[in-house]
Amino acid sequence: MAHTYVITGASRGLGLEFCNQLAARGDNVIAGVRDPSRVTLPKGVRVEPLDLTQDASIFAFAKALSGTTIDVLINNAGIYINHGTLAEFASEDLAASFRVNTIAPFVLLKALRLSMAGGLKRVVHITSELGSVSLNNGGWSYAYCASKAALNQIHRTISLELGRDGFTCVAMHPGWVRTDMGGPDAPLLPPESVRDMIATIGRFTQADNGRYIERTGQTLPW
Numbered sequence: 001m002a003h004t005y006v007i008t009g010a011s012r013g014l015g016l017e018f019c020n021q022l023a024a025r026g027d028n029v030i031a032g033v034r035d036p037s038r039v040t041l042p043k044g045v046r047v048e049p050l051d052l053t054q055d056a057s058i059f060a061f062a063k064a065l066s067g068t069t070i071d072v073l074i075n076n077a078g079i080y081i082n083h084g085t086l087a088e089f090a091s092e093d094l095a096a097s098f099r100v101n102t103i104a105p106f107v108l109l110k111a112l113r114l115s116m117a118g119g120l121k122r123v124v125h126i127t128s129e130l131g132s133v134s135l136n137n138g139g140w141s142y143a144y145c146a147s148k149a150a151l152n153q154i155h156r157t158i159s160l161e162l163g164r165d166g167f168t169c170v171a172m173h174p175g176w177v178r179t180d181m182g183g184p185d186a187p188l189l190p191p192e193s194v195r196d197m198i199a200t201i202g203r204f205t206q207a208d209n210g211r212y213i214e215r216t217g218q219t220l221p222w
Contacts, residue, residue, distance in 0.1 A: 003120060004028040004070050006112065008050060008105075009077025011039040013179035014126065017190040018074060019045050021198060030068070032061055032077075052077055052104035053096075062111035070112060071119035072201060075105035076126045080181045081143045093143045101147035106154055116167070122204055123162070123169040124197075125155050127212070131171075134221045152212055152222065159210035168204050171212045172197060173220060 009015040010031035023042040032050030051057035131148025159169035178186040196215040
């Protein structure tokens with residue numbers, strides 16, 4: 001049975017690979033991208049403009065999907081600003097990272113919540129093990145790590161609220177993937193990472209609500 005997926009950050013990297021694999025197996029895919037005129041996505045994928053730095057764009061995106069029952073929301077979009085030392089740190093980098101990595105996923109979930117009420121009610125936040133406080137060994141972007149840790153905390157909190165309505169909300173680390181963000185030294189290719197994530201999402205039950213996991217379903221420490 002085909003399901004309807006909404007994917008953010010779908011113009012490249014993991015988001016594009018989600019579109020490729022889900023469309024290939026016959027699911028209905030809605031891709032949110034900043035500029036639809038500049039992307040090439042698989043045949044049948046519905047493309048809508050979505051600028052995650054602007055609440056107005058997020059709510060316009062949700063309005064465009066009004067009347068569509070959404071089964072799975074994959075909050076994939078993110079930015080990485082590579083300032084790994086205190087001397088390099090700039091407050092505007094932190095603000096920009098929180099806007100896209102932390103705030104936008106929950107504004108979008110708020111906007112799409114009613115459209116998900118009749119579907120599978122699965123929400124996947126693509127996070128990172130760099131958002132784990134207990135695994136932090138330093139040397140990474142202050143802004144990225146902080147924004148992903150905040151994403152994990154808000155995810156955990158909202159899962160407690162939406163879980164009462166039958167939602168399954170999961171924060172998922174895709175692994176270190178060879179994308180523009182992950183860089184050329186990453187050991188995983190996007191098809192492998194996304195294949196594993198899709199399989200894991202397909203196995204979700206409500207008992208998974210609130211979890212922080214890696215792509216094959218193993219629990220990560222907060």
